[in-house]
Amino acid sequence: MKRNKIQILLMLAMLSPLSLVKAQWTGKREKxxxxxxxxxxxxxxxxxxxxxxxxxxxxxxxxxxxxxxxxxxxxxxxxxxxxxxxxxxxxxxxxxxxxxxxxxxxxxxxxxxxxxxxxxxxxxxxxxxxxxxxxxxxxxxxxxxxxxxxxxxxxxxxxxxxxxxxxxxxxxxxxxxxxxxxxxxxxxxxxxxxxxxxxxxxxxxxxxxxxxxxxxxxxxxxxxxxxxxxxxxxxxxxxxxxxxxxxxxxxxxxxxxxxxxxxxxxxxxxxxxxxxxxxxxxxxxxxxxxxxxxxxxxxxxxxxxxxxxxxxxxxxxxxxxxxxxxxxxxxxxxxxxxxxxxxxxxxxxxxxxxxxxxxxxxxxxxxxxxxxxxxxxxxxxxxNAEGIYNVSHFPLESKYGYYTVSKTDSTSLFLTVMNRPVNNILRVVFPKNSKLIPASAILLDSQKDLILKKANIGFDRDQNMYFDIIIPEDLQSKRAFLVKIKLGNAKTAEDKLMDAKI
The missing domain is CATH 3.20.20.80 (Glycosidases)
Structure with a gap:
């Protein structure tokens, strides 16, 4: 099968060391x-x-x-x-x-x-x-x-x-x-x-x-x-x-x-x-x-x-x-x-x-x-130094921003709020099998206590737990802020409700 010049050049580009280097930073790395x-x-x-x-x-x-x-x-x-x-x-x-x-x-x-x-x-x-x-x-x-x-x-x-x-x-x-x-x-x-x-x-x-x-x-x-x-x-x-x-x-x-x-x-x-x-x-x-x-x-x-x-x-x-x-x-x-x-x-x-x-x-x-x-x-x-330095990755994602966790205290979790919700409720999601779950929350910069409550929203066969952190309506913040979430032992069991029979 004949190939035109453009096709050949594209094939060579795909095989070139430069393209392989670029792939290391733009896509999935294949060993x-x-x-x-x-x-x-x-x-x-x-x-x-x-x-x-x-x-x-x-x-x-x-x-x-x-x-x-x-x-x-x-x-x-x-x-x-x-x-x-x-x-x-x-x-x-x-x-x-x-x-x-x-x-x-x-x-x-x-x-x-x-x-x-x-x-x-x-x-x-x-x-x-x-x-x-x-x-x-x-x-x-x-x-x-x-x-x-x-x-x-x-x-x-x-x-x-x-x-x-x-x-x-x-x-x-x-x-x-x-x-x-x-x-x-x-x-x-x-x-x-x-x-x-x-x-x-x-x-x-x-x-x-x-x-x-x-x-x-x-x-x-x-x-x-x-x-x-x-x-x-x-x-x-x-x-x-x-x-x-x-x-x-x-x-x-x-x-x-x-x-x-x-x-x-x-x-x-x-x-x-x-x-x-x-x-x-x-x-x-x-x-x-x-x-x-x-x-x-x-x-x-x-x-x-x-x-x-x-x-x-x-x-x-x-x-x-x-x-x-x-x-x-x-x-x-x-x-x-x-x-x-x-x-x-x-x-x-x-x-x-x-x-x-x-x-x-x-x-x-x-x-x-x-x-x-x-x-x-x-x-x-x-x-916000406590949530920036001497912290590491926390294996959860948030639609509000980014999580970091203290390296010296695994119960100190930080949520950088880049996207403030219009209803001022930060709903954080944890797997049901989590050994540590949110117990309290504060605004890191002011140390102000925040209301935290459990929010079971009742999805069928849901494997998650939900916690609402309430941002004060009078909080005036022109840029991102950090919420420090103190984690505690997961002692309270979720009420056993019937899942849908399909």
Whole structure:
């Protein structure tokens, strides 16, 4: 049977590694029917129980900061927007098409001569992050352009050669650590400005020699970061999609082992490397490569079952896309405090952390919208902390919002009410065989007692119990609120009523 060109292309796309990777984040994960021999698979045991990973699971809310030379243009140049010519603000160096400035690469690569953030103060950033309720930070040491925000001795393209000169990474690590916020360092492997960064699989002798230098350079920088900033908790890797890096599975396997040897509690996400069969994030048998799933970037799991018990976090931008500073956000939807609360509690209900990204401008300022988010979210997380941190998934669903349960007290259940019912009655549903059922309820932020009563609605052959929690009509709430439900032993038996005879 003959197939046209479009059909063939569609078939190839369905079989491509890229489509398989996408399926890991968009649909049901299918493990291979037959186990494949994997030599360069996972290094750490699944679901680590050390103190570092226990802390990771309890973080709840994180902050991501994308900052570098791309903050200077802010996704535009001389009043011309790069929206139609670059995929994101931090990718502005790749600006192409009719709107791109003449000699743009040369202009961009010399922006380091202007990098002098007069308002940058890591202590203010850290203080505000703590006010917001942040428990961990992911900070860009260098993005794909290769510009280092620390004075790396392995590169001249660093902050040391900018007018600012001072070590930004050190200031950030120190300031956040002093506020009790754990720090993870973002590190891009690929480097657009590095002539030794061969993106395809090296074939010629020259390409092989160059890429060997690049691998050594990458290793040296990572070891340098570990040495310079020993208080960091982990690495967040990016730019690991190049075929040359994918083909270097033995090198990356041994590099991860060395990084972990230097710090046995180091946390590394699933994005760092792949196995010898080219499988990324998960090895060819579906086993997680790293300590947590790092693929939930601007997306969420459909349900907890997809995660198969793996640790994970969701990293999210405030505009639809673009992690770095965007000077002109006209026409862009900017996520609100309510959006962030919804995403945060959805993540927590599935045992994940939620990490909100910020893109300071070239002077080191957060935007007005970002500052408003910090203030509003901080008030909310402070009032509802008990239901956000040190909690886990509870195996019930609610049409009103999301459940979390305390890890230290299994009788403390929290319902985040995103959708307030018009009749002010929260009807919570428990299976009849539950050993613990609702005994009392309060509004978490005010500690006000709520009326709770049993509500047998009498469905035939119903396997559930129903409990009504009454929200006071005079409760004025402009955003989501948490109800703390105290669970008690199920002592009262349901009256035995006749089921319908069919």
């Amino acid at each position: 291979p029917a037959k186990t494949i021999d994997v030599k360069y698979g996972t290094i750490t045991r699944p679901n680590r129980t050390d103190s570092a990973m226990v802390a990771f699971r309890n973080y709840g809310l994180g902050q991501f900061i994308h900052w570098g030379l791309y903050a200077i243009p802010g996704n535009e140049w001389n009043g011309i927007s790069a929206r139609q010519g670059a995929p994101a603000s931090e990718w502005i160096r790749t600006w192409g098409g009719p709107t791109a400035p003449k000699n743009w690469l040369n202009i961009y690569d010399n922006l380091y001569k202007q990098f002098n953030p007069k308002n940058f103060d890591a202590k203010i950033w850290a203080k505000r992050a703590k006010e917001m309720g942040v428990k961990y930070l992911v900070f860009t040491t260098k993005h794909h352009d290769g510009f280092c925000l620390w004075p790396s001795k392995y590169s001249d393209y660093t902050v040391a050669n900018s007018p600012y000169k001072k070590d930004i990474v050190k200031q950030v690590v120190d300031a956040y650590t002093e506020q009790g916020i754990d720090v993870f360092l973002y590190f891009s492997v690929t480097e657009w400005t590095n002539k030794d960064c061969v993106t395809s699989i090296p074939k010629t002798a020259d390409e092989k020699a160059r890429f060997d230098r690049f691998l050594k350079y990458t290793k040296n920088q990572l070891l340098e970061l570990q040495t310079n900033y020993p208080r960091i908790k982990g690495f967040w890797f990016d730019g690991t999609w190049d075929r040359s890096w994918v083909n270097s599975y033995e090198f990356t396997y041994n590099l991860e082992k060395e990084l972990r040897k230097n710090n046995p509690n180091l946390i590394i996400g699933s994005r760092f490397r792949n196995d010898e069969h080219g499988s990324r994030h998960f090895d060819s048998n579906g086993v997680l490569l790293g300590d947590y799933e790092q693929g939930w970037e601007r997306k969420m799991p459909a349900n907890i079952d997809i995660l198969d018990g793996n640790d994970w976090d969701c990293v999210m931008t405030i505009p639809p896309n673009g992690w770095g500073y965007v000077k002109n956000t006209d026409g862009m939807y900017l996520k609100t405090t309510d959006d962030v609360i919804d995403l945060l509690m959805r993540s927590r209900s599935m045992n994940g952390n939620f990490v909100l990204n910020f893109g300071p401008d070239g002077d080191g300022n957060m935007s007005k919208h970002e500052n408003e988010l910090i203030t509003d979210l901080g008030k909310w997380t402070k009032a």
